[in-house]
Amino acid sequence: MAEFTLDLNDDQKAVRDWIHGFAADVMRPAAAEWDEREETPWPVIQEAAKIGLYSLDFYAQQFFDPTGLGIAMTMEELFWGDAGIGLAIVGTGLAAVGVLANGTEEQIGTWVPQMYGDADDVKLAAFCSSEPDAGSDVSAMRTRAVYDEAKDEWVLNGTKTWATNGGIANVHVVVAVVDAELGTKGHASFIVPPATPGLSQGQKFKKHGIRASHTAEVVLEDVRIPGHCLLGGKEKLDERLARAHERARTGGERVKNAAMATFEASRPAVGAQAVGIARAAYEVALDYAKTRVQFGRPIIDNQGVAFQLADMRTQIDAARLLVWRASWMGATGKPFTSAEGSMSKLYAGEVAKTVTAQAMQILGGNGYTREYPVERMHRDAAIYTIFEGTSEIQRLVIARTLSGMPIR
Numbered sequence: 001m002a003e004f005t006l007d008l009n010d011d012q013k014a015v016r017d018w019i020h021g022f023a024a025d026v027m028r029p030a031a032a033e034w035d036e037r038e039e040t041p042w043p044v045i046q047e048a049a050k051i052g053l054y055s056l057d058f059y060a061q062q063f064f065d066p067t068g069l070g071i072a073m074t075m076e077e078l079f080w081g082d083a084g085i086g087l088a089i090v091g092t093g094l095a096a097v098g099v100l101a102n103g104t105e106e107q108i109g110t111w112v113p114q115m116y117g118d119a120d121d122v123k124l125a126a127f128c129s130s131e132p133d134a135g136s137d138v139s140a141m142r143t144r145a146v147y148d149e150a151k152d153e154w155v156l157n158g159t160k161t162w163a164t165n166g167g168i169a170n171v172h173v174v175v176a177v178v179d180a181e182l183g184t185k186g187h188a189s190f191i192v193p194p195a196t197p198g199l200s201q202g203q204k205f206k207k208h209g210i211r212a213s214h215t216a217e218v219v220l221e222d223v224r225i226p227g228h229c230l231l232g233g234k235e236k237l238d239e240r241l242a243r244a245h246e247r248a249r250t251g252g253e254r255v256k257n258a259a260m261a262t263f264e265a266s267r268p269a270v271g272a273q274a275v276g277i278a279r280a281a282y283e284v285a286l287d288y289a290k291t292r293v294q295f296g297r298p299i300i301d302n303q304g305v306a307f308q309l310a311d312m313r314t315q316i317d318a319a320r321l322l323v324w325r326a327s328w329m330g331a332t333g334k335p336f337t338s339a340e341g342s343m344s345k346l347y348a349g350e351v352a353k354t355v356t357a358q359a360m361q362i363l364g365g366n367g368y369t370r371e372y373p374v375e376r377m378h379r380d381a382a383i384y385t386i387f388e389g390t391s392e393i394q395r396l397v398i399a400r401t402l403s404g405m406p407i408r
Contacts, residue, residue, distance in 0.1 A: 005067075022048065028373075038212070071327065083277050092126075125165060128218050156198075190229050192220075203217045268330065278381070
């Protein structure tokens with residue numbers, strides 16, 4: 001088991017510096033253009049693929065970092081570069097985590113490589129869980145998966161929304177209801193292979209922030225997929241459903257929901273993204289405060305500005321520590337007895353929103369224009385109190401975990 005340390009090792013520092021260079025030299029110069037275009041930045045993803053930054057091998061290495069800090073470090077540096085482009089690069093990862101969390105070894109080996117493609121033929125993947133009437137309330141999910149035993153096929157029908165890469169992805173991972181009586185315990189995850197008939201893109205959303213990341217509805221109309229596309233396999237699903245029915249009758253062990261397993265595994269990584277955005281905005285504000293002269297002196301000479309910067313840096317460091325703790329705990333098998341994963345995402349998301357707003361304030365009128373990047377950073381940060389579980393949902397998870405009570 002890896003010992004806890006706040007020092008990155010030499011290999012981690014080398015990777016961090018490599019990613020930082022890509023973020024500074026490739027992502028930042030392109031950020032404003034792709035934010036305005038509101039399109040997937042394929043050329044940037046292609047560049048990331050060429051150097052191995054967008055690849056299964058790279059993310060596997062970081063995912064299996066025994067300290068747990070590989071993914072957190074990667075996310076912070078990429079999102080320091082730009083959140084919209086960063087999400088376009090890492091959006092495939094949520095689908096990959098969905099397979100890693102719920103799939104068999106054979107499914108992982110078959111489908112995860114197809115999510116990335118290669119440098120000559122870049123692919124994307126999409127994780128489809130939210131629905132128009134089932135965002136935070138996953139119990140309201142309506143997408144159904146029905147097993148056709150005669151053909152050993154699953155038939156999926158429904159509409160998913162807020163899907164990163166939805167409709168343009170090579171592989172879609174779809175969460176659907178297989179047993180409505182069990183509520184969230186009756187959900188399962190499915191692979192929809194490339195070019196499967198019946199899957200189409202619905203509305204593409206025009207967003208406040210993270211505009212370079214494609215977000216759309218995914219419509220499923222009598223989508224037939226082979227039986228082996230059920231993540232985990234039918235035998236495992238049947239056993240899980242039987243335990244859930246037994247628990248519903250008698251009480252007993254908690255059966256984990258498929259989508260929740262994915263979100264729990266990804267929350268510290270999302271928190272790291274928020275830390276990267278906050279750090280980027282803080283650095284712009286610090287530099288501006290040291291060089292902007294008013295009344296004959298740099299504005300950082302004023303306590304009103306200097307104290308804001310002190311608070312911003314303190315909050316960023318505190319958020320990073322929460323993210324690193326949760327990442328380390330996840331990698332070393334320590335249970336989140338106090339919902340530490342949710343804590344990291346909650347606090348980092350709130351910090352990103354606060355710090356980017358403070359950065360705009362320090363820049364004054366300039367901060368409100370698109371001539372400076374903090375305006376874009378503030379728009380990007382807003383999503384971090386909403387997606388991957390709203391701040392309110394994170395607080396609910398934490399409160400339930402601490403109290404053991406079904407708080408509503």
